[in-house]
Amino acid sequence: MIPSDKVLTEEGLPLDAAKGRILLIACGALAREIIDLKAVNGWDHLDLTCLPAKYHLFPEKITQSVRESVDKHRNDYADIFVVYADCGTGGLLQAACAEMGVKMIAGPHCYSFFEGNDAFAEKADREFTSFYLTDFLVRQFDAFIWKPMGLDRHPDLRDMYFGNYEKLIYQAQTDDPELTAKAQDCAARLGLPFERRFTGYGDLKTALETL
Incomplete structure (x- = not known):
């Protein structure tokens, strides 16, 4: 039997993507909160991957790391959502997400959206x-x-x-x-x-x- 993650639909997407799975690319500082929300609400269609929480201290690393993560996972999911606010990137993350065609959470930082x-x-x-x-x-x-x-x-x-x-x-x-x-x-x-x-x-x- 071929593993389901190797089966492609007519559109060329992996089977899981066709089923509407969404990847969350998130700051590691939000991991516990996202996992709790997934569990309480039964959001089983959401998968989570986190970038290092220490980027909280080095916001200049965020945009490129998000780009690399989107490129790595784009073909495996129906959609990708970036769980970062601007977080000190000076608008660069928003511009990158717009260029890549992915959405992100609104706000200047996590203190604001919390x-x-x-x-x-x-x-x-x-x-x-x-x-x-x-x-x-x-x-x-x-x-x-x-x-x-x-x-x-x-x-x-x-x-x-x-x-x-x-x-x-x-x-x-x-x-x-x-x-x-x-x-x-x-x-x-x-x-x-x-x-x-x-x-x-x-x-x-x-x-x-x-x-």
Whole structure:
């Protein structure tokens, strides 16, 4: 028997593609949230591949890596959806997606689409001096913030980096008391007042529902 992923339709697409499978090319920082949404909603037609979450620190790598992933998987799926916002690419990712004919989630960054892009934009001027954490960044605070900024070695740099921030806003995707406690500790380490804001999955859920 020929494996189903080798069987081609009359249009030349693999059989799975003909059945309407969609590939999500996502930031690794969103993997847990996407997996949870797939499970809760029974979105079995969505497959997921993630680029390294560390690109959060190196946005110049995102656009080319997304291009390479789209090229690699294009012939295996009926459609591809890019689960990145602009994420510091300065519009380059949006331009690349338009050129490749694939859609992506709207918004400047994940803090915006978790809040809901419209709601985030409405608050943007008032919260310009806020520092945001998501569930992922709370879990990975040391790996993605404390150590890369050298605060583990030079804690005296804290005020130089964060002296102009007025508060830390934890955008909670889940109701998890342990994560909330850890987020409070992150705020204390940065010397910032703490606010927890339950956002759930925001526009991430809305965008995936359309697929």
